[in-house]
Amino acid sequence: LFLLQILRKVKNYSEEVVKQIESCWKPESDERAEWNFVTSTLYGFGIVTTLGYNRIAPITLAGRIFCILYGLCGIPVTMITIANVGRYMNTFAKSCKQKIEKFRVHYWNRKTKLKNKTHQDDNGNNNNDDNDDKNEESSTGFASLVLVAAFLVYVAFGALLLPLLNGETDFINGLYYNFLCLTAIDFGQLVPQRVAFLPITFMYVCIGLAITTIAIDVGSEYVRKLHYVGQKMKNVASTRIWFGGKTLKVLDLLHEVGNKCGVEASVIDKMDLDNVIEQAIARNEGRQQLPLKHEDIISTNEPISELLSPEQQSIAAHPIEMYPLLSRSKIRSRSNAQSNNLASLML
Template sequence: MKKNINHLSYHSLVLLFLQILAHWTSSRSHTVRSIMDCLHRDTDELSQWNYITATLFGFGVVTTLGYNKIGPITTTGRIFCICYGLIGIPITMIIIANIGQHLNHLVRILRLKIENFCKKTTKVEDDLEASTEIASLVLLVVFLVYVALGALFLPLLNGEYDFLNGLYYNFLCLTAIDFGQLVPRRMIFLPITFIYVCIGLAITTIAIEVGSDYLKRFHNLGQKIKDVAATKVWFGGKQVKVRDLLHIVGEKCGVEPALIDAIDLDNVVTQAIAVQYLVTSNNIEQIIYEFGQQVEHDQSPLVDVILKKPPSLSSSPSVSSKQPSINPSTMPPLSQNQYSRIFCHRPHRCTIHRRKTILWN
């Protein structure tokens, strides 16, 4: 610190001496003026510590964007910066994630309102893949429009960058690469920049989440489904295995845990996904035919579940494989809605399929 003060003092003394020399020298030689121009350094207000730059630096820390124009040089300041980041970064990420969830919810509401406004004749199913594709397309358009609007209007706050440079610096900022170039020269516009950056980071967070879902699809493409029962899901703020969750649901419905453990969940999920794909492809006749073939040869996952481990208590479902409760030859053909309930039926005195029945006492 003393060295910096001494250096500045020497620099000021030399500059003062040259100014006096130039003032009292009638010729004001070109050499003296050149030396003065070399020693004269323009000071940048955004590179000096004050309340505004400290706010910018703190914003850059908690958003992980960084503000490279200033930084702490003392040990105490650096330790405080570390503690400030450890506390502020998680809180800021949670806030940005919540903003992203609200924006995503808003997009869904707008999509539903548009669909209702169009008054479609067919009933719209809440299909996950179609919803994800629509959300991805809308998100891409929103992100590009948001960056373009920022590139158009933010340079007006600075008066320095054109559209292409503004587009470049907006992209750097919203992808968490650099923040310093978007700082406006007029501090009155600083809150506008903060709000723009926070909303942009929320949109970027949603984009990263959607992109990660697509990458997971490519990663799992062609892989066989396995260990479904051991898969952990979030339920009520806790991680619960699918098997334990089914035990809880089965207990409410009067189903023994042993019967649930006998379910081949891998096969059930695999065929359910195949059925969902075929249903969305409008191949319901082929679905019914294939399912009937499985029932005829006792290959349905629901039949396998029942035949593996029959229940021992009278309060549990009982199976009648040799004496069906309904004659298959007299059963009417299944409709699409009836078939769709085969894999998602709730246990209420019902016939699961044509030959094998579950009777609830």
């Protein structure tokens, strides 16, 4: 403009010529770089999600101070919210898998006729417990695969959709910009040129961050398993277990269970919990392990009778006197079985 004013004075150009020259250098306006309600919302979203929206920025001192305070308050709340949404989605996926698995097992059991119904009734509880454990493990692995596949499909979908909002079809650049966004680097390049399409980008980024949180959570579980490969259990008694929002030590939990079952705390304290947990994990994973022995569980040379209370010692010494009905029922069932065998032989 300063150059045009000089030309107007020196060369005495007409106004029409000056307007034509000004039109050649007229800057292009970008709605995404102007302060309004939508772009301000995206800028605030970029702050609380730590993504950043580089189209606009505050220029006044008061605006920059407010931006700092807004980020200090909003970032922790947003991170907690996104993490909870991701966990809810992960839990929902696992519950859907478990329901499908239960329906499949129920449908299969209805079509399969078992010949020995008595044997099924005797072993029903144990089989149900084993199936629940296996279903839980399989559901965890299945949910992990589904979530990773959903994350990849979601990124590919955004790589096709977001460039179309600008009237373009550029899958590679769209994939690149999606990677920058969902890895919390920058999402300004995903913003379409038309302000009317900004809410679509806003919703896409919100859902994508939740899926990214799930993928990171699933990956951290496998990294944690990889970290403990080849390491033995140490200090299991002091390990804390999460129950909802509270924690409890393994030893305190065993003390409470032992108290309900009539086992003194001193007996539990003398157990080698590290070895017990390793043996239990090995059996749960299907590895060949010998059954636990007394010397594997109790880390002392004292006989087991000295570790029991007087009441427990009396029960162990006189089981028939303490439980006469149970013992008589067992004797009666054995005598009935022997008489049936003799009758079959005589026939």
